[in-house]
Amino acid sequence: MTAKLNRAVRCTAAVLAAVAIGAGATACDSSGDSSSKAAGSHSDTALNLSSSGKQGGSQDKAGSDNAGTDNAGSGNAGSDKAGTQESSGTPARTTAQQGSRTDAVNPVSTTSTTSRCHTNELGYTWGGPHGGRPDMNTTYQQQVTIRLTNKSTHTCTLRGYPGVQLVSTTGETWDLLRSSDMPSTLTLKPGDDTAMVSMSILPAQKNDPDVKPFVPAQILLTPPNETTHATLAWPYGGAILDQSGASRPGTFVNPVGIG
Structure with missing residues (x-):
């Protein structure tokens, strides 16, 4: 047990x-x-x-x-790789929109073909709202303007970028790229001169061995969505820094605006 x-x-x-x-x-x-x-x-x-x-x-x-990509070309001709501020204190420069077109065609436009201001209906005069002139003896970015006047007997409209071609004293040509500004529609009654084409330019000194100067003699201006141009003699003398081969040059055209 x-x-x-x-x-x-x-x-x-x-x-x-x-x-x-x-x-x-x-x-x-x-x-x-x-x-x-x-x-x-x-x-x-x-x-x-x-x-x-x-x-x-x-x-x-x-x-x-x-x-x-916002840096402007301020070195040799065709170069767009440079700082936005000079060591001497030059203000930051604006540049053309990269890859922007150079003609007067504006794909997105509300301006009808019947009301559009045509090339031969406009008058073209140099000078901004205050009649200022660009300083061509500096290397700072300057503004030049062309005032557009409706010479027709009917109301017409402008909207978009014009085509601008610079022609040098030696026959070279430079088609300006566009800025990134948004265009607006301007209505011009007969005799109105409130429309203005503005261009940003970057002057250069002719005797500077480090740059290639572009010495303008004429400007060929084609109003937005037109196929013919007006020819204006360049009245300011001096030279522009040749950046005709740059993708974002410091010389470019803005859309038609109010002057």
Whole structure:
């Protein structure tokens, strides 16, 4: 009887030990899964952070590239890689829109062909609202303007960019690129002279050995969406920095605006 009781006690102890061991193993497995899940979660988080960082880097780079494209060419002819500020304190220069067209065609225009101001219906005179002249003895960016007068007997409208071609004293030509300004529609009654073509120019000194000067003699001006031009003699003398081969030159034309 005593032997049987001892065997039963031993068997019970063995069962309890086995149960305890099984529970411990289950606990360990559960802990391992939790750790694994936690590690996976951290890995996913790290991946997300890495992706976010990469995206941010791309944005930073894009921002840097965009800022870089605003630099005006102030060095040798055809160069558009230069700082936006001279060491002498020259104000930042604006530049033409990269890849902009040079003709008088404006694809998005609300001006009808019947009401549009035609080339032979307009008068062309130099000078802005205050009759100012550009300083051709400086290297600072200057503004030149041509006032447009409706000489017809009917009301007409202008909208968009004109085509502007510079002709040098040696016969070279330079078709000006456009700025990034948004055009607006101008309505001219007979005799109105409130429309104006403005151009930003970057003068150059003729005797500067480091630059190629473009010495203008004439300007051929084609009003927006017209196919014929008016010819005006250049009245200001001096020279313009030749950036005819640059993608973002400091000499360019703006849309027709109010003068």
